[in-house]
Amino acid sequence: MGDEPRAQMEQRTPRGLDNTDRTLIALLQVDGRASFTALAKAVGLSEGAVRQRVQRLLRDETMQIVAVTDPTNVGLGRQAMVGIKVQGDPRSVSDQLSGLPDVHYVVLTAGTYDLLAEVACRDDEHLLSVLNDDIRPIPGVISTETLVYLKLAKQTYAWGNLTR
DSSP states (O other), X not given: OTTHHHHHHHHOOOOOOOHHHHXXXXXXXXXXXXXXXXXXXXHTSOHHHHHHHHHXXXXXXXXXXXXXXXXXXXXXXXXXXXXXXXXXXXXXXXXXXXXXXXXXXXXXXXXXXXXXXXXXXXXXXXXXXXXXXIITTSTTEEEEEEEEOSOOOOOOOOXXXXXX
């Protein structure tokens, strides 16, 4: 994996979104399977123009259209956030964490922890294995603190919906 994810992020430049782009994103956040015809009607453009805009937003990695699951309904009954303290450059640890199949979210932070990693596991035994066999052995990891989720109270991905 190396520096590939970091290099991609550093090369990506934010592009300006107009109101139509923002509206398309908001509509797709409500229904990711909305047809280009329905989207075109909602924003007042041709179906072809909407198709081009949506394809550009996907190609530029401004958005993704994905199926979001409830982890407990797909056999992942134990979720946790792992706070990680690192010795040295946290970016190399971040790159290694990002390659782990049970780690679904990795952020570099300022504060008590250098990194936060969200994990989704089948059960406590699986979580213990991820912590002891996958995360703690990564060179540079000096300590972890695991915050086990008791209940998922809210899950939303409406960050780009700036039309409100």
